Amino acid sequence: MLCLSERTLLPVVLSARELATLGTRLASAAGQVMAAIGSMNDFAFMLAAQFDPNAPLLDPSLDLAETPCGPLRMESPMRATLAVFSDRPLPLMRADLNR
Numbered sequence: 001m002l003c004l005s006e007r008t009l010l011p012v013v014l015s016a017r018e019l020a021t022l023g024t025r026l027a028s029a030a031g032q033v034m035a036a037i038g039s040m041n042d043f044a045f046m047l048a049a050q051f052d053p054n055a056p057l058l059d060p061s062l063d064l065a066e067t068p069c070g071p072l073r074m075e076s077p078m079r080a081t082l083a084v085f086s087d088r089p090l091p092l093m094r095a096d097l098n099r
Contacts, residue, residue, distance in 0.1 A: 008080035011064040
């Protein structure tokens with residue numbers, strides 16, 4: 001299952017368990033997720049192209065997390081996530097690193 005953070009677009013690939021209750025668990029977040037649908041679709045296409053069922057799920061998660069995303073001003077979800085959890089927010093654009 002491909003999951004995505006609405007705020008940072010960080011993608012995570014997880015094993016799908018308890019599919020019967022997945023819809024109920026995610027229903028409350030549906031409105032917030034709509035803003036990230038385009039990125040989710042992009043990640044799903046990339047995942048389908050590179051997915052290896054024998055590889056650890058961490059591998060495609062890390063690959064997708066390094067993908068530049070338009071909603072993040074072409075920065076990666078990994079970098080955006082680090083900025084959220086950092087004491088000193090990291091610049092979201094590479095150009096900001098030179099300031």
